[in-house]
Amino acid sequence: xxxxxxxxxxxxxxxxxxxxxxxxxxxxxxxxxxxxxxxxxxxxxxxxxxxxxxxxxxxxxxxxxxxxxxxxxxxxxxxxxxxxxxxxxxxxxxxxxxxxxxxxxxxxxxxxxxxxxxxxxxxxxxxxxxxxxxxxxxxxxxxxx
Amino acid sequence: xxxxxxxxxxxxxxxxxxxxxxxxxxxxxxxxxxxxxxxxxxxxxxxxxxxxxxxxxxxxxxxxxxxxxxxxxxxxxxxxxxxxxxxxxxxxxxxxxxxxxxxxxxxxxxxxxxxxxxxxxxxxxxxxxxxxxxxxxxxxxxxxxxxxxxxxxxxxxxxxxxxxxxxxxxxxxxxxxxxxxxxxxxxxxxxxxxxxxxxxxxxxxxxxxxxxxxxxxxxxxxxxxxxxxxxxxxxxxxxxxxxxxxxxxxxxxxxxxxxxxxxxxxxxxxxxxxxxxxxxxxxxxxxxxxxxxxxxxxxxxxxxxxxxxxxxxxxxxxxxxxxxxxxxxxxxxxxxxxxxxxxxxxxxxxxxxxxxxxxxxxxxxxxxxxxxxxxxxxxxxxxxxxxxxxxxxxxxx
Numbered sequence: 001x002x003x004x005x006x007x008x009x010x011x012x013x014x015x016x017x018x019x020x021x022x023x024x025x026x027x028x029x030x031x032x033x034x035x036x037x038x039x040x041x042x043x044x045x046x047x048x049x050x051x052x053x054x055x056x057x058x059x060x061x062x063x064x065x066x067x068x069x070x071x072x073x074x075x076x077x078x079x080x081x082x083x084x085x086x087x088x089x090x091x092x093x094x095x096x097x098x099x100x101x102x103x104x105x106x107x108x109x110x111x112x113x114x115x116x117x118x119x120x121x122x123x124x125x126x127x128x129x130x131x132x133x134x135x136x137x138x139x140x141x142x143x144x145x
Numbered sequence: 146x147x148x149x150x151x152x153x154x155x156x157x158x159x160x161x162x163x164x165x166x167x168x169x170x171x172x173x174x175x176x177x178x179x180x181x182x183x184x185x186x187x188x189x190x191x192x193x194x195x196x197x198x199x200x201x202x203x204x205x206x207x208x209x210x211x212x213x214x215x216x217x218x219x220x221x222x223x224x225x226x227x228x229x230x231x232x233x234x235x236x237x238x239x240x241x242x243x244x245x246x247x248x249x250x251x252x253x254x255x256x257x258x259x260x261x262x263x264x265x266x267x268x269x270x271x272x273x274x275x276x277x278x279x280x281x282x283x284x285x286x287x288x289x290x291x292x293x294x295x296x297x298x299x300x301x302x303x304x305x306x307x308x309x310x311x312x313x314x315x316x317x318x319x320x321x322x323x324x325x326x327x328x329x330x331x332x333x334x335x336x337x338x339x340x341x342x343x344x345x346x347x348x349x350x351x352x353x354x355x356x357x358x359x360x361x362x363x364x365x366x367x368x369x370x371x372x373x374x375x376x377x378x379x380x381x382x383x384x385x386x387x388x389x390x391x392x393x394x395x396x397x398x399x400x401x402x403x404x405x406x407x408x409x410x411x412x413x414x415x416x417x418x419x420x421x422x423x424x425x426x427x428x429x430x431x432x433x434x435x436x437x438x439x440x441x442x443x444x445x446x447x448x449x450x451x452x453x454x455x456x457x458x459x460x461x462x463x464x465x466x467x468x469x470x471x472x473x474x475x476x477x478x479x480x481x482x483x484x485x486x487x488x489x490x491x492x493x494x495x496x497x498x499x500x501x502x503x504x505x506x507x508x509x510x511x512x513x514x515x516x517x518x519x520x521x522x523x524x525x526x527x528x529x530x531x532x533x534x535x536x537x538x539x540x541x542x
Contacts, residue, residue, distance in 0.1 A: 014470070017478050093448070104458040108458045
């Protein structure tokens with residue numbers, strides 16, 4: 001199994017803020033069939049985005065501050081993002097902590113919200129977003145291999 | 146032990162009597178009451194002597210009577226039931242179990258051994274006295290002397306044929322009698338028969354208490370082993386066709402396996418399977434070329450590999466509720482969610498609202514205070530001017 005083009009296009013539309021396109025593409029995906037590949041794509045993208053922002057010397061305080069910033073962007077995000085889970089996910093991507101006791105749905109849910117926040121903060125153009133998506137796809141396939 | 150015998154009753158007679166055709170003389174012709182022929186008692190004694198002289202395992206008249214008693218039916222009654230000599234031969238070929246004879250495993254083993262030469266040597270060696278005895282049986286059962294039942298068994302060669310069976314009926318032959326018996330026929334059987342078959346048959350009989358099913362399975366196994374290689378390959382890897390309560394042993398042990406094997410779904414699924422596996426060359430094109438991963442340092446990849454097991458979850462729930470993540474994405478990107486009013490921040494300075502035209506209490510108070518202040522200051526200025534002018538007029542005076 002590998003990440004498909006449809007899954008990549010769906011995640012790219014979401015991260016680019018093209019939500020109409022994202023809604024159209026996501027309806028074409030079968031949760032039972034594409035759930036695994038799409039989850040691997042999200043996990044790979046989350047790892048890459050966290051690595052870009054925090055791996056160069058970021059501290060736990062930086063992580064905590066960033067999570068607070070994302071949650072303060074809207075009341076909805078404040079409700080949907082558990083700060084403890086979000087911090088553990090980011091630290092886990094940096095090679096610390098464990099998330100074995102975190103619910104699977106909570107993991108992929110928080111990953112997706114933090115991923116789009118991290119990509120939105122990078123202010124990537126189309127070329128930068130394409131490169132990020134290419135790396136994300138490679139990592140996703142590595143997860144599935 | 147008719148299980149191991151595939152021949153008919155006539156062959157069964159032949160099997161037992163053909164062992165030593167040259168050593169045993171033919172019994173005297175039994176025509177009691179006819180001039181020039183021996184009486185029934187003499188014929189019986191002569192037959193017993195001939196049997197004893199020929200094989201060493203002969204049966205005396207007393208043993209013959211014991212056999213008749215064990216069968217539980219006198220010869221006269223048996224003769225009445227049998228319409229012809231062939232029928233009487235078939236009846237003699239019946240198994241001991243059908244005659245309600247007690248089972249003796251050791252004796253059955255001996256019976257198997259004795260039946261072996263018939264299978265190996267073939268009926269061509271059976272010529273001689275046994276064949277000659279068959280028509281005599283028919284002749285006697287036809288009722289040449291129906292009233293005399295005392296010596297009817299003399300000419301009936303099943304006294305020799307089911308030697309093991311008669312031993313079973315009498316119970317005289319125990320387990321220890323087999324190795325001690327210096328029977329030449331048995332010895333010759335051992336030399337001519339296949340050792341594997343004999344030992345396997347003994348094992349089957351000795352280890353099993355069931356007198357019916359065990360020899361059957363044993364016979365099936367021998368038949369399968371005797372098949373050619375092609376037949377065995379066609380028959381499959383199973384050496385034995387075992388069954389329990391008419392259910393194949395494989396299905397008896399695993400009931401669901403038989404149901405699944407017979408199910409149509411399984412056949413349909415097998416038909417849908419591709420003849421070849423997935424094309425891994427094309428699958429490989431779906432994988433990344435490695436350029437992205439090659440740029441990563443080893444520490445990053447090691448962290449990623451560490452994360453892969455725990456942080457990689459199925460996203461089916463996200464795809465089920467994809468619309469719910471649109472508004473969250475708007476919030477995370479700092480963009481207004483769908484359906485809300487557009488809020489645009491302006492870069493320039495903010496202006497306060499214009500003053501209202503109607504005066505308020507505050508405005509009145511402010512005016513009063515300002516007017517009072519101005520009046521006070523004006524009055525004080527006027528007072529100072531008056532004081533200064535008064536001083537000037539007083540100085541000139």
